[in-house]
Amino acid sequence: MEKEHKIVLVRILASALLLGLSYIPSFTPLATVLLCVAAYIIIGGxxxxxxxxxxxxxxxxxxxFLMxxxxxxxFAIGEYPEAVAVMLFYQIGELFMDVAVDRSRDSISRLMDIRPDHANIEDGDGTLRRVAPEEVPAGTVIVVKPGEKIPLDGTVVAGNSSLDTSALTGESMPREATDGxxxxxxxxxxxxVLKIKTTGTYGESTVAHILGLVENAESGKAHTEKFITRFARYYTPVVVLSAVLLAVVPPLLGAGEWALWLNRALIFLVISCPCALVVSVPLTFFAGIGEASRRGILFKGSNYIEALARVRTVVFDKTGTLTNGSFTVTGVYPxxxxxxxxxxxxxxxxxxxxxxxxxxxLRGAASQAPDKSRVESVENFAGEGIVAYVDGKAVYAGNDRLMARAGVSPETPAVVGTVVHVASEGKYMGHVVVSDTVKPQTAEALSGLRRAGVERTVMLTGDRRDVAESVAHELGIDEVHAELxxxxxVELMENIINVRRGQGTVAFVGDGINDAPVLKLSDVGIAMGAAGSDAAIEAADVVLMDDNPAKVAHGIAIAxxxxxxxxxxxxxxxxxxxxxxxxxxxxxANMWAAVFSDVGVTVIAVLNAIRAGRRLQ
Structure with a gap:
């Protein structure tokens, strides 16, 4: 427990002890009043x-002011113990709230304790020199020893190791890192030990971007939070005026004594304190942001939690979002x-x-590294392919038009993808299909969205129509637009938003520079944080730190x-x-009921708010 909390706890205990002593029958009325005054000063001063x-x-x-x-x-009407009790329970409620907020803040701080302390640069004599990460230029080779945080983004040039990326991605499984x-x-x-060549400065690094996102996460307030702020601003003077009228009007009309209605007015004031709303609503959003961060989902503001909770349509980019964004050989047909x-x-x-x-x-799929000495000359035919002389034989590798040039008839491709036909010395050898493969988590992402109540999924891509439709069919995406x-x-996204207006918000998930305008345009822009471009991350409202599309559904559930x-x-x-x-x-309702309606309701609301920070199964 922090020092400030301990001090408040001591005050609560001291005041409660004095209040308890005031109930001892043998004490004189004056002693009882003095004990209550002392208790009040300690707890309510x-x-x-x-x-x-x-x-x-x-x-x-x-x-x-209300309290x-x-x-x-x-005190003025002689309700000394009740006055102390109101302050006592109010301070207990405030302590509960402060501890809850600190727990949420600490959980985020522990999660985001990724700021590197230093970077190691190797001098000419082999000794390591520690410098601040901000002082390391791009292109510098740094040394990272076991137990140290990687201070800047880069590429491994020597060594191999296991990396704990849980603070960034929320995944506990270590990742292997080796040359390249x-x-x-x-x-x-x-x-x-890893030697890493930095690819940018500290200000451009992943950790700097993440810390910036978390530090600014509360800059955008949700509409609900803004409503509560406005509500409290107008609500408080209204209830104060109402209390004054309650204390004055009935006695003037002969409906009772002044002391009776003054007491009721004071009880009315205690009841009216809007602590539960003012405290619990921001705390709930804060706890939700903390839980999302632990999952590797970073919200740039609580307003985006509110927007994501209302998502009914999710639009995806294809390459790098639903797929890996890199070509691999997916079919060999000799x-x-x-x-x-x-x-x-x-x-x-x-x-x-x-x-x-x-x-x-193709080179990566070869059974062994290609031997350049076997290749005598290469001729490139734009839009068709390549003719190379390998071991003295003319080898054609390309599309149908190149096969026509070679004088052979290619087979019809067995699957959708980029097809490379191969012929040698006038004889057709077969074709190889190269394509961008779907991420292993993508199918889970789409099924998770359907379970979360997302009504429509859309894919926008610049890829060929046949490839896009093949991916959409494989994943069960409702609508696909290709060759964009x-x-x-941007135009299609505007149409989707207009058509779906009034049917929930529209989210867009992307990773590239070309996705930045659409991320800005959408109701909720979601960017891939690891492989995504800086422009996409900057334009997005939510960032997925490990590029796992399945976390879109997790984010919706948390929101x-x-x-x-x-x-x-x-x-x-x-x-x-x-x-x-x-x-x-x-x-x-007496003063004790007033205390419950203020402090008791606040404590219950705060405890309920903490649930937003508990891990979803």
């Missing part, structure tokens, strides 16, 4: 001080008499000097639970307030 200070600042109608007027008025692998800052190096391995190796040799992603996929330019995506708890607290708090206010106005 700071509240009265804040009320006076705020009055001089022009902030009159706040909870401190001070009500309790000092109780891209690693992100904030990951914890577990086993081996003609009779040709081995599949031979077909792929021959295609890889023909493509040995090409920088095209398809060529890289960035401007086309809906958070908003449901907010609504529960609003209905509960207002319902109890109205009921007890009416009872207090007609004299059927």
């Amino acid at each position: 700071d509240v009265v001080f804040k009320a006076v200070r705020n009055i001089f600042r022009g902030e009159v109608f706040d909870e401190c 001070s007027v009500a309790t000092l008025g109780a 692998d891209t690693v992100i800052s904030g990951s914890l190096n577990l086993t081996g 003609v009779e008499g040709v081995a599949g391995e031979t077909l792929v190796d021959t295609a890889a040799l023909a493509e040995i000097y090409s920088d095209h992603p398809v060529a890289a996929a 330019l960035p401007a086309d995506k 809906r639970r958070t908003l449901a708890i907010v609504k529960q607290n609003i209905v509960f708090a207002i319902g109890v307030k109205v009921a007890v206010l009416l009872l207090g106005a007609v004299g059927l």
Whole structure:
């Protein structure tokens, strides 16, 4: 427990002890009053001080003002123990609330304790020099030892190790890193020493982006939070005026004594304090943001929790979002008499000097690294493919038009994808299919969205129509639009939002620079945080730190639970307030009922709010 909480707890115990002593029958009335005054000063002195200070600042109608007027008025009519009890329970409620907020804040702080302390740079004599991560230029080779956080994004140039990325992605399974692998800052190096060539400065790193998101997460307030703020601003002066009228009008009309109606007015003031609403609603959103962060889902503001909770349509980019964004060989179809391995190796040799992603996929699928010495010359035919002389033989690798140039008739492709036909010395050898594969979590993502109540899924892509429709059919996506330019995506997204208006919000999930305009346009923009471009992350409202599309459904579930708890607290708090206010106005609620309707309701609402930070199964 923090020092401030311990001090409040000591004050609560001291005040409760003095209040208990005041009930001893042998004490004189004066001693009882003095004990109650001492107890009140200990437990409520700071509240009265804040009320006076705020009055001089022009902030009159706040909870401190209500509590001070009500309790000092109780003293004025001789209700000494009740006055102390009101302050006592109020401070207990505030302590509960402060502890709950600190727990939520600490959970986020522990989760986001990824800020690197230093970076190690190796000097010419082999010694390591520690510098601040902000001082490391892009392109510098840094050394990360076991137990240290990776300070900047980069590529491993030497060493291999296991990395703990749980603080970034929410996944506990370590990831292996070896030569050539891209690693992100904030990951914890577990086993081996890594030498990493940085790909950017600290300000451009993943960890800097994440910390910025979390630190600014409360900058955008939800509509519900704004409503509560406005509600409290107008509600407080209204109830103060009502209390004054309650104290003055009935006696003037001869409906009772002044002391009776003054007592009821004071009880009315205590009941009316809107602590439960003002405290529990922001706390619920804060707890929801904390739970999402632990899952590797970062919200840029609580307003996006509210928007995501109402999502009924989810629009996806394809490449890098639903698919891995990299080509691999997905099918090998040799003609009779040709081995599949031979077909792929021959295609890889023909493509040995090409920088095209398809060529890289063919070389990666070869049974062994292609030997450049076997390739004598290469001729590229734009839009058709490549002719290479391998071991003195002309090898054709390309599309149907190149096969026509070679004088052979290719087979009809067996599956959808980028097809590379291969011919050698005028004989057709077969074809290889290269395609961007669907992420293993994508099917789970789509089924999770359907379970979450998402009514329609849409895919927008610049890829070929046949490829897009194949992916959409495989995943069960409702609507697909292919061969789109960035401007086309924006136009289609506008149409989708207009058509679906009034049927819930529309979310867009993407990762590329070309997705940034659509991310901005959508009701909720969701970006892939690991492989996503800086432009996409900047434009998005929600960031998925491990590029797992299944976390869209997780985010919706967290958002809906958070908003449901907010609504529960609003209905509960207002319902109890109205009921007890009416009872207090007609004299059927005493000061103890007033204490429960204020402090008791606040404590219950706070405990309910904490549920938003509990892990979903």
